[in-house]
Each structure stands twice: as C-alpha cells, then as structure tokens.
Amino acid sequence: MVHSILSRLASRGHEVTVYVIPQSRNEAAPAFEEYVHQGIHVVTCSLVDLNRHAMPRRPEIVIGQLGASPFAAKIAQLASAKYVDVVHDCNSRTIRNLVICKPSLAICNTPLVRDLVKMHCSDSTVVRPPVDPSIHATGRGDLATLVNLNKNKGVELFYRIAEAMPHVDFLGVIGGYGEQETRGRPINVEIQEHTADMRAEVWSRTRVLLVPSQRESYAMVSLEAAASGIPVIANAIPGIREAMGGCAVYLNKNDTDLWVDTINRIYTDGAFEARLSALSVDRSRAVYERTRHDIVRGADKVEALAR
Template identity: 40%
Template sequence: MRVVALIHFYLPAHRAGSETMMHAMLRALIDAGHQVHVVVTSQPVGEDHYTVDGVEVHRAGAGERIVPRLVASLAPDVLITHHQETPHASKLGRDLGVPVVHVVHNNMHHTTLWLHKRPDLVVFNTHWIRRYYATRHRGLRSIVVHPPVWGEQHATTPGDRVTLVNLNRDKGGPHFYELARRMPDVGFLGVVGGHGAQVIDLSVPNVEIQPQTADMPGEVWSRTRLLLMPSIYESFGMVAVEAAHSGIPTIAHPTPGLLESLSYAGTYADRDDPDTWVSTIRSLLDPDTWPVVSAVARRRAAELDPRVELAAFVAELETLHTDHKGR
C-alpha cells in the first residue's frame, strides 16, 4: 500500500503535537511494510525532498511541485491529512479516486465543517472528541488513536523545578509568572513552545526561560519536579504523558483532554484560582507526598502504551484500502 500524507508542516522543522502524532502513525505504516510519502505545503524554506525515519518528505512549490500534480505523481492508494489541508486532500481524493483519512486533533469549528466532507475514515485523537462528533456526524467510519508517547524517549531522572511547557496565553503563560511571583522560594522553568505568541517575562528572578528544544529529557524533564498545565484547552495533553514517564506529576486545569490523558493520576485546579494552585504546588513538592504521586504518574504513563492503538490503525487502513479496491 502506498500512503501519501498531505499536510502543512512536518518534522524536523515543526515538532508540535500534531506533527509528532502524524509521524508516529506514518512510522507504524512503514514498520508494517507500506510505502509512505509526505507532501508539505507551508514550509517556506528547506530541501525539496528529504527523509525522516524512512518517511519521504516532499516540499510543494511551483512548477512540477504544485500540490495536485505532486500528489498525483506519487500515485497514492490512500491519502491521509489533518488541519488546514483537509479540504484540499478531500478534493484530491475525489479527483484521484482514492480514499481519504482525516486525523482529527480537536473539536474546533473548522474541524466540524471539514467533517462534512465525509472522509472515508476518521482518526480521532481521543474518545471524548469521538463522542462529541458521534451525534453531529452520524455514520462516520472512525477509530481512536491517542497521540503516541514512547516512554523510552522521555524517561529520565526528574529535577527540582516547577515547569510550564509553552508560554503562550492559552497554555497559561501569565498564570505561570503569577505563581512564580507568589512563590519566590521555588524555582520555576518556562519552556518556549512551538506555536502561539510566547509570553516572555524576564523580570521574575526565580524563573528561568528554556528555549524551544527537541531534547525534552535532557533539557526539560531532567530539571522538572512538577509540571503545570493551566491550559484553557487541551484536546489530549501529550506533554503531561511525556512527563509522567519520568514520574513527574501534573497539576492541570480540568479540560476534557487532560481528564482523559491523566485520568486518576492528575491533580486538578481551576486555572483562575491561583490560591489553590499555590497550595497544591507546595503540597505536591512535599518530600513525603511527591514520591506517592510520582509513582501514580508512572503507572498512568505505562497504561498509555501506544503500540496497540497504532497496530489497530494500520489494520484499519489496510482494510480500508482492500474495501476500496473491491468496489
């Protein structure tokens, strides 16, 4: 089977959760013996053709690299897409007569509109989003694949900082600095994120800013004792699972995604209640409490082994391909 992913960004230039999830899914297809190509539409610079872990990446552009022509030249058996390229992939699938797979990372308004295209298969990143669309788009063929997190890529010995990953407003950047100001005796670590305008405040003496990094175990988790996620929205919350593989507990605003990913291992507080966050941080940093919640975090991380869901995804795509050929 020859699979072509039509997407806006890809690794290594962009490493947000959507890109890393897509890469894990495509790698699972390669491991199962299938050919995989990626066509990227929004990377303004870089090589026109390169390979990442066996995935061949083609940067669309002018001339022969115009998107429809480039995708057609790769002779896909299946098209897979997400985010802004979904409507384009849907049209190309119809034009080329191949099934289209839509990976859904959220329940935003544009996602609702795109699902009206009636893809041949929907891959939802959580059960709560699948349930959200169950009554809005009846009859969609679908499967759930949680964003894959490989424990061996993240596990390390935790450090002593209280950390926020991604300092934009929606992730809780201003809340992070407010907590640090209220707790001058505690060291905080703010990690620059891969998307959104970052809120950088260098006036708080107990906050250290870590530039965006691909080495999360070496530069973030090895320095972190406790993770904060006062996010206004998280469809899942990969970073919490990454941290949990090192036994790092998370305090989170109870978004549906974080409730699903962290489950019983999360400690929850309303993002607009700083007093509760301060008291909870101090409680979890207590030397008698931290080992207990750390062990619970590790247990939850182990439950989220991605291999079963990725194998189910590959099998579903193979069945989709067979069904389509039989029409």
C-alpha cells in the same frame, strides 16, 4: 500519532509518501526537497508541486490533517482515492473541514473528539498519540515548569504563582505555537527557548509540571513529564483527564492560593511527592501500552480502505 500509523503501514509493505506543504495559500512555500525520515519517504513542496508530484503516483488513500486537510481531500477526489482525516480537536475549523472533505475515515486523538465529530464522517476511530516512556524518562530537577507560555496554557496563572513563591525557581518553556508572553515575568522565572530535546533541557530540570490550560484535546506534555516521575498539577478539563486519569492533582485554575499550597506541599512533604511520582510513572507506562494497540487498530482501519 500519524507517523506511527504510517510507519506501521510501511512495515506491512505499503508505499507511503508524506508531503509537507503550506498550511494555507498565504503561507510561503518550502523549497522542493525529497528525503527519507525513519523509513518514510518525505517530500517538501508547494501546492502546485503537490499536484504535479502526487497525482502521477495514483494514490489509493490520502491522509490529511489540520490546515492541509482541504488540499489533501482535493488530491483524493482527483485521484478517485479514499480520504482519511486526522482530527486533533473539535473547533469550528475542524468541523468545517470534515463537512467539506467528507472523509471515509476520521482518526481522532481522543474519545471525546470522536464523539463530537463522528456524525460528520462515514467511519471513525480513536488513536491516542503515543508517548514512549523510554524516550522521555530521565532524572528530575528542582524547577516548577510550564510548557508553552501563551494565554490558553495558563501563563498568567503561572506568573502569579511564581510571584507568590519567591523561594521556588520556575521554568517557562517557549512553545511552538501561540503568542508567547515573557514580558513582566517574576525574577524567579527562567525562560527556556523552544527545544526539540525536552528530556535534556526541560524534564531533567523539572520537579513538578503545571498544566493550567483552558483547553487541551490531549495533554501529551503531561505524559512526557510523567515518564520521569514528575508530578502533574492541572486544570480539570477532559483533555488532561484523558491523558492522566486519576494520577494528577486537579485544581481550579482560578484559585492561585490552592496552586501555591499544593506546590509547597510537593516541595516539603516527601511522602506526598513520592506517591504522586509513582502514580505518574505507572500512568505513563499504562497509557503507552494502550496507545500501541491504538496504532495497530488505526493502521488496520486505513489498510481496510484499500481493499
């Protein structure tokens, strides 16, 4: 989402630089490096180098997110620039950062997040993360898949389902964050290492995606799967409903038998599976069209701060 906004601003003639820095003072600093990624100037550096490199550029607007927010806000303050915070969730750290950083604009990834944080900033807007169907769409496989094997994503339920369905093969994908739980898994669960090529290594092998998460601010993984017509079975929480609307099957995450029955129906009822598949494809396309407008609006809001 951030990259899409920055690309839009760069295409309008603005000078855009992205700094990749440690997310905390305890994190090891990367080696200093400058390169161009998809038309955007990128600098990886330590917090000390951030001050040395960014301040002489005299930025008009500074954008920060996640653990880097306090450092970005400080640069904005020292440069007398406007500060924009990109908000991905509404946990206590996010609220604390907003209170401390006092952004001129908060860019939120869902309306729900915006409603919870808008009182802590001067202005706010919603920019849903874009999931381009053409990037993710592929043929489908025959596995029941969970992405990110940590407790919040529902790995315990995933293993219970797999154990109850020895006739079905499952795929567990190592996530990019959180403690990954792979010990004691049923023998019909294959582990896929963390990958940047989800289309080739995950979606092309998946028949149904399971999303029994306890918390999600915005379930991008559901829309990635939906681009290939993969049915989605999910826990009925706001972040998943925001992404999938009425195009997923929503189940109680504590009812293992109901999940097993629904998966069995997808594997045995062709008409049911085809209807869910068509709904997934339609949802993927509709949401992407909406997010394209979000990106333009987000870029407009950031650009207006410089005037």
